[in-house]
Amino acid sequence: MRQWRFEISSRHGFPDVHGQMVLEDIQELGISSVKAVHFTHVFLIEAEFDGEFAQRVGEELLTDTVYQQFEIGRAPLPAGLENATVIEVHLKSGVTDPVARSVVTALQDMGVTPGSVRTARKFVMEGNISTADRDNIVKRVLANDCIEDVIFGSDAEPPSPHTEPYALKITEVPIRDLDDEQLEKLSKDMDMFLNLTEMHTIQNYYKQIGREPRDVELETIAQTWSEHCVHKTLTSSVELDHDGQKVEYKNLLKDTVFKATKDLNRDWCISVFADNAGVVEFDDDSAICFKVETHNHPSALDPYGGAATGIGGVIRDPMGTGLGAKPIANTDIFCFGEPDMELEDVPKGVLHPRRIMKGVVSGVRDYGNRMGIPTVNGAIYFDDRYIANPLVFCGNLGIMPKDKCFGQASKGDYVIVVGGRTGRDGIHGATFSSGQMTHEHEDIFSHAVQIGDAIVEKKVLDVLLQAREQNLYDAITDCGAGGLSSAVGEMGEEIGVSVDLEKVPLKYAGLNYTEIWISEAQERMVISVKPENVEKVTALFASEDVEATVIGQFTGDNQLTLKYDDKEVGQLGMEFLHSGICKPLKKAVWKTKDLSEPKLSEKDNYNDDLLAILSSYNVASKEWVIRQYDHEVQGASVVKPLVGIANDGPGDAAVIKPKFDSNKGTALACGMNPLYGDIDPYWMALSGIDEAIRNIISVGGRPDRIAILDNFCWGDCNKPETMGALVRACQACYDGAMGFEVPFISGKDSLNNEFVCDDGTEIAIPPTLLISAMTLVDDIDKCVTMDVKKPGNLLFAVGLTKNELGGSHFYKVNGKLGANVPTVDISASAQTAKRIYEAIQAGLVRSCHDCSEGGLATALAEMAFAGGFGIDADLRGLAKTDDCVETHAQLFSESNSRYVVEVEPANYDAFAKLMVNTPFGQIGEVVADKRLAISDAKQKKVIDADIDTLKEAWQKPLNW
Structure with missing residues (x-):
């Protein structure tokens, strides 16, 4: 096939907005040698068509001819810029390219099926730019090492895509005779992030069944047993030394957060801590579900992609709850280092907080807006301890019929994967998110970053809702952390399942069976379908141009069996996989801090203090962020993020109207203040609950129908002092939930948010607990x-x-x-x-x-x-x-x-x-x-x- 190159740039007389934005970012670095930046969008299309058709592609598909122009081939540099610095940024092989995918679909609609489409960004920079400045600009502004390649010069050739096919090779990993040092090395070499006790448990299992594990089995165990998936710290037994007094917990989460919900026993709570999202009653016919996730580590490496897949992933949680909910509102809360930090103070291997913030906001903005879901609530908190571990909390609210709140796979049902294709993006995402970050992670874990495609997910959502109404599937879940290994493994936990991995649709050739199984490529859902409905459901998905592929069957043998080309490549007992992990006994210490109140003299006037507080980053207006989000789409927003005479005041909570034929609403808010945790995490947690409740009460929400969610982001809980702070916060969650009579319905934790600098210095985030709250509003006209x-x-x-x-x-x-x-x-x-x-x-x-x-x-x-x-x-x-x-x-x-x-x-x-x-x-x-x-x-x-x-x-x- 012929390789076509199209270059799209701004027409003469129209502003080069993107180039100007890049120039401003360069100037913020203190680099003055760059006088101007010219931006060009590059499309590389491999296809069989002639020059006349190429003109059509350029004019009708790739270019907005009002303000853009295109060139087929390499556009010559403008006169006077022959010696300018030319830089092209290309996605690395295997990284999802949503724009390219859209172009493929459009070309097919035009009657041509391309071999491949790739995109790139080209920058022409004017000025006498040193090599050092050029490299600094590339690293800090233009490209992300994790997911992108950079080439220099106007004639440089772009990297070639990876397309080599995979030849089956089953790999065994000897483990039964390894000593402790070798077990720990194996865990590290395979990026399993499992401790020695867990490795011993795996070793003993394979000794009992009399064989060595295969690689895919170890990977499956690592995903399933990861902190991200199984929450082993919060579900561990804990011995707390609180100022010399001993307190014991058999299961920290069950004895605090879960216990409060169980003790309250509210009849309007339909499903709590049992599905992808918590579900509560909305009215006689409908239920509301709510979930908030974190996507911290990936967002540290690639802020845009990490945050986009964070919001994309949490949208799939309500989609994968019960038999599927319709997402109706997004929420997001971010924690960053302060954006005015000096560049030289940013640790090696860490992006500047301003760049992280811009990337995260853009990622959430683009994904949510393209999905057509309003972003109605959020918050941003700044503290330099978040410099290497930004926190990205993304939440989604969904509505569903009350008779669709539960699903169950059965023996004989087929396993069908729907939506996006599988690639190498996101491999080891669950285990990577469970470990401590270092200055090397930007190189070692580039594969852990996923790239999302909101258009694909929107199509998946639309057709899933049709299939749900036609009762075409029995159960559904999303492919999130751990990919198919978690989604299929959890769905088949009680009955067993067999999967044919070669049937999984791939983005490109070359993935081995393990990569297919644990990839966290986005926009994928798994459904359980009865044999008599397979033809109907696949036809429905095909009619909406969404892939739906049978990849296995639920067996009833309580085994997880993995095959490739009819050869068994892995098998695990479901009981061991899901219940075999040994829960640790964690030591926790809390000593009341010896702090004192400062002595501040009274002033005659506090104007300057008020101005300083209003202009501090944590209090200051977040309008720059909020305005980028569409909070009006779906037409259900009653109380919006910004309110007042000029619609720019800080609203306390959002109120949405989920059903157009009802005046009933849902109020949504949050509470968080990490600075209190520097004094006592107990009061930090209670203050978060109190604040979230105040916010939804302030707009008219009902105090007797409040449901709350917890999101713990903490440092290394293997340190007794850090674990002690976590226990204090959990104690407060129980006391707050019981006292306010507000049940927790869902939650999530992200631990090990610490960073080891190249000099060995550790940077730990402050103990951070986000409380999200929702409640009913009986009459939105009274808000x-x-x-x-x-x-x-x-x-x-x-x-x-x-x-x-x-x-x-x-x-x-x-x-x-x-x-x-x-x-x-x-x-x-x-x-x-x-x-x-x-x-x-x-x-x-x-x-x-x-x-x-x-x-x-x-x-x-x-x-x-x-x-x-x-x-x-x-x-x-x-x-x-x-x-x-x-x-x-x-x-x-x-x-x-x-x-x-x-x-x-x-x-x-x-x-x-x-x-x-x-x-x-x-x-x-x-x-x-x-x-x-x-x-x-x-x-x-x-x-x-x-x-x-x-x-x-x-x-x-x-x-x-």
Whole structure:
């Protein structure tokens, strides 16, 4: 076949937007030698067609002729740029190329079947650029070593794709006679990330059955037993030494998080901790399912691809729950190093946090938007301890019929894989995500990064929903961590399954049977289909241009049998595979930290402190991120991420309307503050629960139908102190769930988020617990937002303000940590939440904002500039503890369980009557003058600032 090259660039007179963006990124590195960057998109098409058809391809398919031009072959460099630096970036062999796949489909529609299509990016840089600057630009801006190759010069040839076929070779791995040192070496050499005890368990199994393992069997065990898949740390037995007192847990998760849900025993919880997502009742006919995943390690290596497949993977969780749900909303929470970090301070093997952030946001944006799912809620937290281990939490909410909440494979059912094809991307993703990262991972684990294709997943989703309504399959799950090994292995756990690996559709030739089995290539689902429905289901998928291939059958022999070309390449007993892992006994230590409160002098004016907090990265506006997401698609968004007069105020929670024929809604929010964990992870966890609840109460959510999710991201839990912090957080989860009467319905953990620098220095993330919450909204017309609505309305602070500045943003901007971390009086907090809900339902509340990061002063500032009016506040009306006497504590304490509520004067008595026996007080009113003025106990103005100035400080830091 002939090789055609097409180069697409901006037409003369139109801006080269991509080139300009690259130039700005280069300038941010401090490189001034580059004067301009010209960008070209390259398509390499191997196909049999003539020049006339090539013109059609260029004009009709590859180019938007309004603002682009194309060249067949290599475009000559413009006059004067003959000595410019030319760089092309190509995807490595085997890396998924979604754009190329779309071109293949389009060419087929045009009547041509290409041999291959590949894409590349070409950059022409003007200026006298040194080799050192060029290499720095390539590494920091243009390419990712993990997934891309770089070639220099205008005549360089692109790398050739890998297409060599695979010849079957069954590999045995001697294990029965290995000593301890050799077992540990085997685990490391095969990237199994299993400890010596687990390797001994495997060794003993093969001694008992009298043979050596085959490679695919060891790989299957490693995936199934990985921390990512089996959560062996959180399900381990634990001995905790808490300040000298011994506490024991037989199973940490079952004795805390699971126990709370079991003890609460809510009848509206349909399926919890048993499927890919937690499921709760929505109405008489429908159920809502919710899942939040992490995709941290892959996002550290390839931010765009890692985050895109993170959101793509979690979308497949509701799709693979019960008999399949329709995804209706996305949520995302990110943790990064601070984006203004100096380049020389970034450890070797680590991408700059600004680049990570841009890549992660782009990946989530592109995948979610292309799937047509609104991203309605999220948060971003910055701390330099996330520099090497960014945290990428992605969540999805789905709706499904109540009679489709459960599925079960049966003996005789066929195993059908649907959707994307299998490639080498994502191999060892589950095990890689379970281990500690080092400066070498960007080279060693490039294969662990998956590349997603949202269009394929959207097609899979659409046809799956059709198949579900026609009752064409009995069970479904997604191919996530561990690929087919986990998906098929888990689906056949109770009955046994046999798989013919050569039948699995591949992206390209050359994959061996082990790679096929453990690849985490994206956009794949596995369904169980009765023999009589196979023809119908494959025909339905074919009609929508989605591949569906029979690859095996459920056998009833309780064995996992793997074949290739009718030869058995692996076999494992299901009981050993899923129950054979030995649960460790973990040692945990927690010693209460010896911290003290800093002595800060009182000030006459706190304007500068408020401005500093508003402009700190953790409080500042995330509008640059939010605006990139489509939060309106599907037309169900009621309360959106940004609210207020200019639609740019920070909303507390999202509300969506899942069914168009019902006024019932679902509220969605989150809570997280890792800085509290530096003082005590117990109060960090409880504060996260309290914050998530406050957020959904603030928009009108029901307090009696709240379901929550936990996502633990921790460091190396083999260290007793780190494990002790995890146990403290788990204890808080139990206490919080029971006290608030909010069951956990799903969760996920990502441990070993530590990085070893080339000099041996370890960087561990702070203990981080994300709490996600959802609840019902009986009538979406009663929802409120946080922006003040009208001058003359009264403002109340509801909840008790305490002397709790430990871990606060006020302390942080002043370089302090403190000791008085915010605590939670669960009973009082639950009562306050109930009263706020009742006030909203009674129509007494015009606006409501939870009081969290930055305290009362920050909440008032946000309400004022979101609504476009001023606020005149007086701290004398604040309900506070006796020790909360200092003005800065009253302004900036981050005490939990507090709300700022706007009430019309006519509703004063009704609101006050409803709040009886709840700590509250009138603290001011909304005014027409666009200023925030706060007076202290002596009626002295301690804050007096123009709201436009406050808003500018809040918006500027991330106004990229």
